[in-house]
Amino acid sequence: MSLRDQLEAIGPDQVVLVLTTLGQVHVGRLTDIEGDALVVERPDGSSRTVLNLGDVSGVRVHDEEAER
Numbered sequence: 001m002s003l004r005d006q007l008e009a010i011g012p013d014q015v016v017l018v019l020t021t022l023g024q025v026h027v028g029r030l031t032d033i034e035g036d037a038l039v040v041e042r043p044d045g046s047s048r049t050v051l052n053l054g055d056v057s058g059v060r061v062h063d064e065e066a067e068r
Contacts, residue, residue: 028043
């Protein structure tokens with residue numbers, strides 16, 4: 001399964017961890033995937049980050065229940 005397929009399979013209400021090739025971790029909801037970019041909105045809706053798909057090394061659904 002390609003990265004794009006993984007991203008498109010994620011529901012709009014799911015919080016994800018997006019890992020980048022630069023070692024960054026972005027937490028939020030995927031609000032848009034277009035062309036070679038994706039938009040991650042923070043869970044509180046306060047800001048959005050646009051990431052190039054080439055800079056994304058992985059994505060994982062964030063499960064808050066598992067942390068407790």
